[in-house]
Amino acid sequence: MYVRDLEGNEYPIQVTYTVDSELNGNITLSCRILPTKVNKLFINDITEMWEIVDHDDEEYKIIYAKKQGEGNTLSVQIKAIPLFYDVLSVKRIEDEYNGSMTASAFFDLVFDDIDYNYVLVDSFNAQSWQGLGGGATKMEVFQDGLNRYGCEFRRSGNTIYLESQVGRDTSFMYRYKLNASNISQENDASAYYTYAKGYGDYAEEDGWQSANLIREYTSPLADILGPREAPPIKDGRITSQETMDERLETLVNESLKISVTTDIHDLREQGYPLAQPMNGDRVFLIDERIDFDEEVRIVRIQIQKDWQGKVRDLKVDLGTPGIVQRYQSNLRSATEQINAIMEGRTKIPFSVLDEAVAQATKSIKNAETELQFPDSGGILAVDKNDPNKMVALTSGGLGVSNDGGNTFPNAITGDGIVADYITAGTLSGITIISDSGNGDRVLIEDGRVHTYEDGVLGVLISNHQAHFYDSGTDDPNPNPGSLIGGLGVSWKQNNPGDRLFTVTSFSDGFTIDAGDPDTRVASPVLELDFNANVSRFFLDIDMEQWNITNVNSIDIKRMRFDIERAWEFVQYNSGSDTKLGLKSMVGSKTFTISDVDDYSIFEVNVGSGGSNGSARVYGDFEVTGAKNAVVPTDSYGDRLMYSEESTKSYFKTYIKETLPKGQHTIDIDPMFLETINGFYVLPFVRNGVEVRILQENTDNFVVEVMDDRDADVIFSVLGLRKGFENDYMEERPPKQGNKIA
Template sequence: MVFIRDLEGEEYFLQGVINHEQELNGDERIDIDIEYTDMNSEFLDKQDDLKMWIILFEGKEYRIISSKQTGFGDKYQISVTAVLYILDWLNTSRIYQRIDESLTVTEAFNIVFNDTPFTYSTVESAPSNSFEGIGEGETRLEIFKTFIDRYGYEFKIVGNVVYLYNQIGNDANFEYRYKVNAQNIEKEVDASEMWTYARGYGNYSDDDSDTDVVEKAKLKREYTSPLAKIIGIREAPPIRDGRVTQQATMDANLKKIVDESVQISFTADIYDMSQQGYDYQHAVLGDRVFLVDERIGLDTEIRVVKITRNFSSTGQILDLEITFGSGNMGDQYGSNLSTAAKDIADLIQGRKSLPFQALDIISKSMVTKIQNTTSEIIYDTNGQHFMDKKNNNNIMTMNSSGLLLSTDGGKTAKTAITAEGIVANTITTGALLTQNVNVIGKDALMYMNGDQFVAYDKNSLSRTTIKPSGITIIRPDGAEYIVNGYLKMDLEIQKNPLRYHTVEFDGRVNLTKESSHQYFEYFYTSHKARYLSISYAASWDAENSTESGEVELLIQEFGNKTGENRTVKQLISVSKSANETHGNIQIDLGVPTYEPLQCYLKFRRVGGSSTDKACIRSTRIYMRG
């Protein structure tokens, strides 16, 4: 069944023929003509403008982005177009800062998915890549499109998780043949915008609008295809982008425009073999299959790059059309995401949520997928086969030797569990209870158990320990460097003299007769540790007429941008017979903010006569913790 959800969260049954379209690395959308029927009247009587409503189909959510009402019979119908919710969300959220740097895969896709209700999982790695001019008001979807193109990824969406692969789909060893399970096979070559030559202009400012880009561009590049020798020069529209400053970036863009300008595609209407009980219903996006039509000399392995399906209200497939492409065509479908701005309750009862938000989203998505699957069990000499009724390509086989997983109808499979143990390659998410499991590295130089991770260097005393309380690092010589996240070393602060005429300096100490606070030093630093320590030595001048008195030391912050400058005072008892009195003032500055911190050091005489002198010097100023 298909449901529709209004803006207040109420859900209704939806009746209508559903046209579902999905492209490789592209849009996933639904088109429905919603007729005014008894079933649909439940929500149409309340609201006939369905924009921004949600359609729920096959366990996914689609946002309605356009609707058109027309007369139909005695009533009316509403034609709506809805796109996959995650794609619509990413297309309406923007990144405003400009990014010019080399990014790892994690750094890049964190830009897209941080602070969103979605996450991603990198199934296969890719090298770092350099980017120029990313952001600057682009939508997250536009940036995502750029990243998958540059890293060479293909993606698959399950729930709120985007999985990134080098190539999705399976080597299906499956054949679509004219008059057997396919008809109306067509080959289309579009060379109306075929280019063999392109120019690019970059590294210029848009401030000087009176000067032509061709003149002011500091970066000028050209690319000519080898095909130009055969069919001549066919010039592509030039690239004009002042944000591009690197030659390699411009060359890659020019080559891509020219090399991908010829569009080749095959389409075919497919018979739904599931109605005849065939155990391989149809290919999925990215599958490598064989397409055969002797009439046009076609017999080749080819990829599925687009699938269009029409469903009845009861979920029966009415029509199925698949678009295929060669290897180059797969590149042509590199990232066909539509960016309209530019172009138009517990997961499982008794289980705790995973501690990391990203894994929590992945887990929920997988649980949703399982809950939305209806399976059937088949027994044969090889064991039990658990098959997804909606897609018989998804099979789990279990027998006394172990458990196998397959996504291509059993043609190939991954071993998940045998008598020897669990194969980690088949684990995509979950929680390991480390109090019951030890993870040990090669030569036992790294292990994880309970709530800590420890790594050793076999050639020194170096050791790193990570625990919930923080990280501890032991240097190669055995000395502690960081303990529970705190540096053991002190951060020294450079102090500077600041004396008025009321303060004397005898080359060692500062002296004053004043009973009001007098400047003698200041320092500049930043709030980069929790505790500020000032060590001092105070004394009563030997020439004083009285035997003893007190020196008051004042530390006074200035220039705090909040306007709340902090002060700390300490009264120090001194006498002529005691020589110097040493001490330390430690100030708790709170959690480090790394904001600028600057303070005056002042002192004054307390007690004695008006001719007596109080003496002081700072011996050390530092931060720690």
């Protein structure tokens, strides 16, 4: 975990922090930075707009920083939001958009010109917009889109996934006294309904009274609670019976708001890595005390972690948002809608106009003809049911519009019909030509596809074959338009003597095979391998002759030459998949020994000029002789220095201190602590003062200086290397190695 300043400098940070994330809502990171030895490097300078990166590599932008005195030092309280939220909050959509918009077009607008992309996992119905954008931030527009299209989002890296419902259908169970505590349930029936009615499919100027679609929904609970009528749904844009039924059922069934809050006991340390909650998850919650045994959905998570990334506290909200939070949200929504109308960003709905004004407007509309004659000329026809759809007839052609007349692409002009506006049907018995006007064109006729470059035939695709022709662009120009290659399938009865020919593509390359078309059996004649982005030919050594053979028939050994390697020798054991690879890479001056999966085992870099060479071993490194370092001296030339050996695998660090009389807590470098498992301390006092080790903690130790004099002491901290704690003088082969034939 680290922070990054405005110049890009990064500093490690020791802090306990809390991340509060809501489903489809806010995400904040908050913490209090204390003046530890690690934090003192930056604590005086940290401020707003710095970035903090947590243990999951999630980047946050600090938007609030409060500095407060702590004795002779200070602490800093900060709040931060994900970088994605910050980017959307500072980018604005200046243009205003009105009319129907698909989900894809809407989110294209939101994600344009930012370093994030999106994926529509599910399909969503188009929505009609008024005053979209108009200087609003992309965050405001993004949130409106989530609400209007009814989608939820989750983020992975720089990709936003938009789904009808995020989260997992899990088998997780949270139970009181097992892995959950402090379970509380809120029920809000202040707006609980058992019946709803909906009106749809009508023109706005006609009002909902002329609706062509009228649907009702009654909850089964109406037999018990009686009819409790919800406000009717009045939306002329709804023309589908299925959509209206779904809206009514959701309005009634979700009117009873239930929220459950609980503390979750994190079980990662006990070996249960799967039972970790995520927003949107469907989980089971059981508390016999309040007779609660239901599948619920996680809508909010508050997780607290220490500086090592270990979970210290975990709280989740289940069901719907809490009552207080929900009412605050509704109030904010109402305020925003009123402000939008007052600022002119949203039109006042027809249904709220004064009755006289509405009646006068309706009369004028009814008197108008469906054909209009604008001052600019031409004839304009407007769809009565959807005014966004228009047809314009001018002397330049016939144009169509589906955005309320903002744009009028021509569908028919004096040059012909524009194929972009043919929306359905089948074109039969025609020839299709796509021509750039510069001699480059595609011709489709008689079941064949022809491509031309500068008027010269380049590719012809027909039944069972593809022919490639000389384009005449090379120098010298042999014969423009002549056949230079092709791929095809031939039948022996039509072409005696032809061979069966196939090209087979795989995830890591392809093979070219030839064989007898009668038996339909083909054998590989060439294989290309694209592993590691390298194209390779396989040449096998067989009886001192070079042959191109099937990889599966390799028995003993093979020499491989690559366009990106100098040479490579591979030794196979017959009947098994073990091998030893010796490689020399072009330009790298590196000699490599690899295993069967092409992972390096041993690398030697020869360096240059007889110096700067190096060797690297991947895995254990064992020697039967001494491990020495050659060290130059001024008076005695190069001399050998010998390494310190031990019966176990220890790491060691030294801490030098000058300490007065009394007790002292000595911190250990956290980076060193992550390499060992446990430690003990040996003091080396250089001036005879008595120093005692009182206690060894997780990340520090406590000492006491007994004399009145200051102690000049060096502490040697030893710890067992993590992952090798149980190694102890293991048995190894004799000093002389195995003889190699």
